[in-house]
Amino acid sequence: MTATASWRRLERRLPILLLLAFVLIFFAFLLAPIVFVVLVSFGDSEIIAFPVTSYSLRWYHRLLEYRPLLDSLWFSLKLAGASAVLAALFGVPAALALARSRSGLADLVSTVLLAPLSIPMILLGIALLYKLSAIGLGISFTSLLIAHTVVSIPYVVRTVVAVYRGIGRNYEEAAAILGASRRQTFTYVTLPLIGSGIFSGMLFAVLISLDNLSLSLFFGSAQTNTLPVVMLSYLQNQFDPAIAAIGTVQMIIALVALLLIERTVGLKFMSSPS
Amino acid sequence: MTAAAATAIRRSRRALGAGLWPVLPAMIFLLLFFLLPLAENGLQSLYVPDAAGEPVFSLDYYVRLFTDGYYLGVLGRTIWVSLLATIICILIGYPVAFFMVRHAGRWNGLMIFLLVAPLLTSIIMRTFGWNVILARNGVLNSTLMSLGLIERPLRLLQDPSAVIIGLVHVLVPFMVISIAAVLKGIDTRLEEAAELLGASRWRTFREITLPLSLDGIATGAIVVFMLANGSFLTMLLLGGGSVVTLPLLIYQQFLLVQNLGFAAAMGNVLLVLAVISLFLQLRLIRRDGGAS
Amino acid sequence: MKTLKPCRPLLALAGLAFTVAMPARAADLTVTAFGGVWEKSLRTCYVEPFQKKTGKTVDVVLGTPAQWVNQVAANPAKPPIDVFLTLIDGAEDAKARGLVEKIDPAKVSNLADVPEPLKQVVGGDAVVLHYGAAGLAYNEAKIKNPPKSWAEFIERTLKGEWQAALPGINVASTTPTAVIWNFNDVLGGKVGDISPVIAKMKALRDSGNVIFWNDVNQFLTQMQSGEADIGIYWDGRAWAARDGGFKSLNFYYPAPGGVVSPTVVQKVKNGSPAAWEFIDFLFSSEPQSCWAAAIQYPVASTKAQYKPEQKARMPKLEDVRWPPFAEIPAAMPKWVETWNKDIGR
Structure with missing residues (x-):
């Protein structure tokens, strides 16, 4: 092997190595503040403080003992899941129609469908509280579900439109030529192709719902407590590592859920089929 | 092309999006539970309490928002902060998304987890984490000082830079995932063909990959810009009030002053601004990156 | 609804979610x-x-x-x-x-x-x-001779004897009474005219010796990380933090008294x-x-x-000061706007 040949190989690899270094630095930045949160959750102290001097699982015991945090997490997960599914049911057909439409109305419709992104949640929450109370839905799971679906629709619509427009018509037209029915084309061609769009849209919907204090606040009751509301209320009067522990539990749930999706659905949502 | 194939294509085009009717369920849902309630609430902004406390019709709130230099400044700052956060997210997010789709392989799932993990901790705890790192005698300052890079601790908290760091931190995952979703759909054979034809990698990226993924950047930009535009807790907790934006003032009117009319007026201004920029952006994408 | 057909199981699921009984009032x-x-x-x-x-x-x-x-x-x-x-x-x-x-x-x-x-x-x-009542919480390891009165606290902060942490305008139930009314009252101002406190707060902000907290727990983080040495805080929370392990945190009510909440x-x-x-x-x-x-x-x-x-x-009832709670809501719009424009924290 000559010196020039190995130089060429390095030259060939250099961009990828630089990219890898960049990605590693990126994740260091992303995880830096979270590392301390996780560390603190295993601390033994009564208050949140760093450095952690001695470690214990007492704050995880506390979660089992003080039920509202875990109960509301479970409630929030159900709400997030249900609103993401509803948003997909409303959003995916709309997105497919919009992506290929040449109608002049399309931009206007898209704007309306994306508009819930642009209003501060507090105002939407207040407006919905009074509206839904007036029509008798009041403070209930249904009201929460409606509110969360409203803000989830834009994510699904936007991500699916983007992905669907990127893949072009060729595949579907090929399927049609080969005699596939519309339904077959949709199920076996379109749906898998836009999978990454639906997945990311629903993922956004779940993340936004789980963290949505300003909207959930107005629909909280003894039966409909979401995690952000309970955490806010908890933090009013104490600042202990239980809040760090519940965050860590949430991360573990996310990890398990993503692994399950990968194993069962078998979809690599975000990597090129190679 | 045979006549049968042509009919089949026509049929598939008609089925898959010639008509706009599939948007109806979503439109009706949002009409009922978004536009109507918001319009009713928005009307409050046109009524200002008089001396006796009775609401009377008045454009006073809007006049104040558009003539008082303070509020105009806040409005400008709101847009500027969101724009800056969006641009930084694009610059940081694109390479990560590219790596994730093309090189991560079986680490893909782990990367998604690492991306969403920070979003699953409460903002209060994230603020605590940043405090440990960025404080006067925090991790970052003491590292820099022991390396001899700085002599005096940098003031990183309570500062606009902390707000931008905090915003980018929670919003960049949305950018990465938006771009990755579109990159995944791009046919890699196009890139391979270009390289076979002798194009350099950089040229292939610039002329094939980047244009095809513009729609993903646009999605990420819309989501990040809008989320930044609506957030106030990051400004409040990391900026120590050094960055005041419109959502923060809305929150104040709601929590401190209980003046929902003024809050609604500010919300309407923000909404109109956001909707206009949304509409323009959608127009732009359709013209440029538009349907293949 | 052709395109929806494959989603039937999902539709059923959503329907189920909708019918989850809206809980009637469960208790008396x-x-x-x-x-x-x-x-x-x-x-x-x-x-x-x-x-x-x-x-x-x-x-x-x-x-x-x-x-x-x-x-x-x-x-x-x-x-x-x-x-x-x-x-x-x-x-x-x-x-x-x-x-x-x-x-x-x-x-x-x-x-x-x-x-x-x-x-x-x-x-x-x-x-x-x-x-409860608001007073001063300080780090004993850093401050040996804490100010006796609110006025002394303001003056010594201006001189730069320590870094002080004050609540920003957005901390409801705290800033309007414990800072605006309290300082204004100490400085001789009235509910209708808060220019005394605004002038002092401006000087405090510009001195670089003050940082602001905007969440009640953030104060504790600032004190522990050394960003601040002393600041306005609530008695109950301060004692809880001390008892919980923040041993160097002490608390007292400066003259002429704590501000009740x-x-x-x-x-x-x-x-x-x-x-x-x-x-x-x-x-x-x-x-x-x-x-x-x-x-x-x-x-x-x-x-x-x-x-x-x-x-x-415990603070004695006769030792705490009562802000004019009933008058404050009417004054708030002006207080908030003035604070936003002049201090902006």
């Missing part, structure tokens, strides 16, 4: 609480003994005052809440919107044991359940009449003693018992 009575220790102690000290005694069921709803007031305002005929346990600014808001009833001493016989000033809050539409009880209009029975129970001596021991604040009933170490720390 609904009361509000903050989370954590508060809620836990509310259950053990008040709710459980009350349920045992009367056979009535009580639901506790967690959250914050702005949430509760709007929930009742949206459903005034059938309020989802019967008793507010809330902070005084939330109580003033509820009164202003006509959502609560006057506290009727005839229906709450235990009020006989409550000192008169605690019954005259919010124009008689509320009674104080317990109270009462937690009050209100009866919601059109709510269950059983609310009166519950409110009366709240003020009986045994539950009040239990509550005082749990949350470490002085309670309303003069018959309540305290542990000696708690008694030593």
Whole structure:
């Protein structure tokens, strides 16, 4: 092997190595503040403080003992899941129609469908509280579900439109030529192709719902407590590592859920089929 | 092309999006539970309490928002902060998304987890984490000082830079995932063909990959810009009030002053601004990156 | 709906989600609480003994005052809440919107044991359940000779003797009273004219010796990370942090006294009449003693018992200063706008 040949190989690899270094630095930045949160959750102290001097699982015991945090997490997960599914049911057909439409109305419709992104949640929450109370839905799971679906629709619509427009018509037209029915084309061609769009849209919907204090606040009751509301209320009067522990539990749930999706659905949502 | 194939294509085009009717369920849902309630609430902004406390019709709130230099400044700052956060997210997010789709392989799932993990901790705890790192005698300052890079601790908290760091931190995952979703759909054979034809990698990226993924950047930009535009807790907790934006003032009117009319007026201004920029952006994408 | 067909299972799922019964009011009575220790102690000290005694069921709803007031305002005929346990600014808001009833001493016989000033809050539409007061919390390791008075605190901060942490304008229930009214009062200003405090705050901000906190827990983080050495804080929280392991944190009320923050009880209009029975129970001596021991604040009933170490720390009713709570809401729009424009933190 000559010196020039190995130089060429390095030259060939250099961009990828630089990219890898960049990605590693990126994740260091992303995880830096979270590392301390996780560390603190295993601390033994009564208050949140760093450095952690001695470690214990007492704050995880506390979660089992003080039920509202875990109960509301479970409630929030159900709400997030249900609103993401509803948003997909409303959003995916709309997105497919919009992506290929040449109608002049399309931009206007898209704007309306994306508009819930642009209003501060507090105002939407207040407006919905009074509206839904007036029509008798009041403070209930249904009201929460409606509110969360409203803000989830834009994510699904936007991500699916983007992905669907990127893949072009060729595949579907090929399927049609080969005699596939519309339904077959949709199920076996379109749906898998836009999978990454639906997945990311629903993922956004779940993340936004789980963290949505300003909207959930107005629909909280003894039966409909979401995690952000309970955490806010908890933090009013104490600042202990239980809040760090519940965050860590949430991360573990996310990890398990993503692994399950990968194993069962078998979809690599975000990597090129190679 | 045979006549049968042509009919089949026509049929598939008609089925898959010639008509706009599939948007109806979503439109009706949002009409009922978004536009109507918001319009009713928005009307409050046109009524200002008089001396006796009775609401009377008045454009006073809007006049104040558009003539008082303070509020105009806040409005400008709101847009500027969101724009800056969006641009930084694009610059940081694109390479990560590219790596994730093309090189991560079986680490893909782990990367998604690492991306969403920070979003699953409460903002209060994230603020605590940043405090440990960025404080006067925090991790970052003491590292820099022991390396001899700085002599005096940098003031990183309570500062606009902390707000931008905090915003980018929670919003960049949305950018990465938006771009990755579109990159995944791009046919890699196009890139391979270009390289076979002798194009350099950089040229292939610039002329094939980047244009095809513009729609993903646009999605990420819309989501990040809008989320930044609506957030106030990051400004409040990391900026120590050094960055005041419109959502923060809305929150104040709601929590401190209980003046929902003024809050609604500010919300309407923000909404109109956001909707206009949304509409323009959608127009732009359709013209440029538009349907293949 | 051709394109929807493959989604049928999903549709069914969504339908199921929609039909999940909207819970009718599950209990005879609904009361509000903050989370954590508060809620836990509310259950053990008040709710459980009350349920045992009367056979009535009580639901506790967690959250914050702005949430509760709007929930009742949206459903005034059938309020989802019967008793507010809330902070005084939330109580003033509820009164202003006509959502609560006057506290009727005839229906709450235990009020006989409550000192008169605690019954005259919010124009008689509320009674104080317990109270805390704002003072100065400081790091003993850093400050040996803390300021004796609020005025001294301001002057020595200006001189740069320490880094001080003050609440920003967005900390409801704290900044308007503990900073704006308190400093303004010390500096000789009136509710209608806060220029004295604004001028001083400007100087403080420009001195570079002050940082602001915008969440009650952020103060503790700032003190522990060394960003700040001293600052305005609440007694109960400061003691809890010290007892919880922040050993160098000390707390006191500078002259002419701490600034009171009462937690009050209100009866919601059109709510269950059983609310009166519950409110009366709240003020009986045994539950009040239990509550005082749990949350470490002085309670309303003069018959309540305290542990000696708690008694030593407690602010005496005659030593705390009462901001003009009733006048503050009307002044707030101007206060907030002036603060935003001139100080902007």
